Amino acid sequence: xxxxxxxNLPVKDLDKSxxxxxxxxxxxxxxxxxxxxxxxxxSEDIYAMLLTYPKFKEFTPNPICDATKSTxxxxxxxxxxxxxxxxxxRKAVAAxxxxxxxxxxxxxxxxxxxxDLDGHIWELxxxxxxxxxxx
Amino acid sequence: xxxxxxxNLPVADLNKSxxxxxxxxxxxxxxxxxxxxxxxxxSEHIYAMLLTHDKFKNFAPNxxxxxxxxNxxxxxxxxxxxxxxxxxxAKAVAAxxxxxxxxEDLGFMYSxxxxxxxxHAWGLxxxxxxxxxxx
Numbered sequence: 701x702x703x704x705x706x707x708n709l710p711v712k713d714l715d716k717s718x719x720x721x722x723x724x725x726x727x728x729x730x731x732x733x734x735x736x737x738x739x740x741x742x743s744e745d746i747y748a749m750l751l752t753y754p755k756f757k758e759f760t761p762n763p764i765c766d767a768t769k770s771t772x773x774x775x776x777x778x779x780x781x782x783x784x785x786x787x788x789x790r791k792a793v794a795a796x797x798x799x800x801x802x803x804x805x806x807x808x809x810x811x812x813x814x815x816d817l818d819g820h821i822w823e824l825x826x827x828x829x830x831x832x833x834x835x
Numbered sequence: 836x837x838x839x840x841x842x843n844l845p846v847a848d849l850n851k852s853x854x855x856x857x858x859x860x861x862x863x864x865x866x867x868x869x870x871x872x873x874x875x876x877x878s879e880h881i882y883a884m885l886l887t888h889d890k891f892k893n894f895a896p897n898x899x900x901x902x903x904x905x906n907x908x909x910x911x912x913x914x915x916x917x918x919x920x921x922x923x924x925a926k927a928v929a930a931x932x933x934x935x936x937x938x939e940d941l942g943f944m945y946s947x948x949x950x951x952x953x954x955h956a957w958g959l960x961x962x963x964x965x966x967x968x969x970x
Contacts (some may be wrong), residue, residue: 701915701964703878705840708909708958731968743838745880749911756909760956761935765905772900772907772955774843774891776884800896820907821895823843833866 706739707775708749710756710764711818714738716796717750720817723795724788742777767819774813776823782810785824789814792822841874842910843884845891845899846953849873851931852885855952858930859923877912902954909948911958917945920959924949927957 711717714735718728721740729747732739736755740748753764765772779785789799792814800821803812808831813823846852849870853863856875864882867874871890875883888899900907914920924934927949935956938947946960 701913703881704913705842705877705881706911706913706958707840707842708911709907742840743880745878746838746840759909759958760906762902762954763905765900765907767900767907768897770898770900770905770907771895772844772902773910774894775908776841776843778839778841815896819897823841823894 702745704745704747706747706749707773708751708756708759709818709820710753711750712753713817714750714752717817720792720795720797721748721750724791746777748775767815767821769819771819771821774821774823776811776813776825779824779826782826785810785812785826788824792816837880839880839882841882841884842908843886843891843894844953844955845888846885847888848952849885849887852952855927855930855932856883856885859926881912883910902950906954906956909956909958911948911960914959914961917961920945920947920961923959927951 718738727741729739729741737749737751740750742748756764789812793799797814797816799814809825809827811823811825813821815821853873861875864874864876872884872886875885877883891899924947928934932949932951934949943966944960944962946958948958950956
């Protein structure tokens with residue numbers, strides 16, 4: 701059984717966040733969706749659980765970090781090609797997200813990113829597969 | 836090409852964090868390791884990039900969240916069975932991590948978790964595969 705990851709992120713307004721991520725092309729698993737949480741499908745093994753603040757607080761002993769002011773995590777996702785990186789960033793900005801830096805072109809790797817409606821940082825990168833060495 | 840995820844997390848002491856996660860059984864990709872960061876392998880598609888605070892600041896526009904006071908994310912990983920959940924938590928605690936709540940048994944799902952040396956929250960769960968509906 702392959703490991704699956706669920707990145708649990710607090711969102712202030714669940715409906716707005718769902719609209720935001722839908723506009724980027726993501727879909728949601730309705731079995732794990734209710735008025736307090738939803739399960740965003742990134743791939744067969746990768747999911748983001750978007751949780752309302754009250755729901756998120758059930759799982760963490762600490763208060764919720766205001767992601768517009770400080771950051772605990774950068775969620776970086778690989779893309780098929782450079783165009784997909786640009787396309788997702790453009791859609792995110794159009795939907796109310798914002799960029800926080802220019803695209804980074806390192807030749808073998810191309811990356812950009814956006815902050816979602818809650819300030820969570822999503823990085824997107826395409827890496828030339830030939831660059832990655834077999835371990 | 837399947838999407839890969841890289842969760843970028845700031846750590847106060849990279850060597851101590853590598854020792855911690857090594858004791859849980861994780862391995863690291865040497866190609867993406869230097870004195871400022873390392874790439875922890877969770878699965879073929881799931882990675883955690885552990886970054887020194889200085890390195891993390893190169894990528895994040897905001898300050899680093901003080902995880903002793905607040906959290907932005909809960910990282911949850913699926914396990915093969917209940918025993919693996921318990922085993923990873925036991926190893927984490929033995930290596931200097933801590934639990935913040937008791938294990939939870941919902942019948943179809945069993946879960947527990949730990950805070951790592953930097954206060955990042957890792958959830959672990961086993962879910963009965965027959966519970967998950969095809970979408």
